[in-house]
Amino acid sequence: MLRVMASGCAYSLAGMFARLLSSRRVTGGGIVRVPIIAGNWKMNGTRSEAIQLASAIATAAPTRPLPGNAVAKGVAAAEIVVCPPSCYLECVSQATQGSQIRLGAQNVHHESQGAYTGEISATMAQDLGASFVILGHSERRTLFAETNEFIHRKVHAVLGRGLCPIVCVGEILEQRESGRTVEVVREQFLGSCADLTREQMLRVVVAYEPVWAIGTGRVATPAQAEEVHSQLRQVIEQKYDRHVADAVRIQYGGSVNAANASELLRQPNVDGALVGGASLQAESFLVIVAAANETAA
């Protein structure tokens, strides 16, 4: 069985072995997709709250049974990422040191340095401990007028630093109601990930986040999520090939919580969750992580 870590980020051998044994997402081509649960903390919390939350998640990060009832301490089947505000990346990095928790930034600028007041670069995010960067979130697209073209430059900047972009796509309600969902997410995906090589694409995580579901409590049904995820996978296959399409992880985001995560994560093409509100409490976030571990067991 060929195991592709779609993010392409470095892992310890023990961690890789544990994940290899655990994931159920073995495709027809024998590729394993490890579920990825990422918490997008957005602009919330103080420094001490960030440390507290990160420590609670790191300490309680689930142990996972290995064959023969052995337990790999601190190794979860799912990959866990927390994305604090950029000013807290460093303290969260320290608070999660030695755990399996990985760090993501919520945004970066596409330039590596220069006169861009208020921005941080991919290099800086990496310097503070990030291995992932959320890009093209609907809040950035809407409130900060980010276009696919602009996001595309950021995707390249992030990949150029060896980090993994989490590229968000999603339709607004009106687009869904007029039957344009697939067309919209297709255009966002192709525009944001234009001209990536196969190898670069294998390091991208795609997040399908219907805008009408973000922060509204109105979650997509598992069937709605599965439908869009499988269509996105087809778009990836058309652009690359079956192998890449099978390997790229597609997360769902939008009102994911402790109660609805399990059913969403059981969908064959839902490879994890990008969690907003419910990631601000260790308890609810860990329930979502546990649900991902269950689907991967």
Ligand code: 13P
């Ligand atoms: P909520 O989980 O609060 O709906 O936010 C989703 C989101 O925007 C994650 O990036």
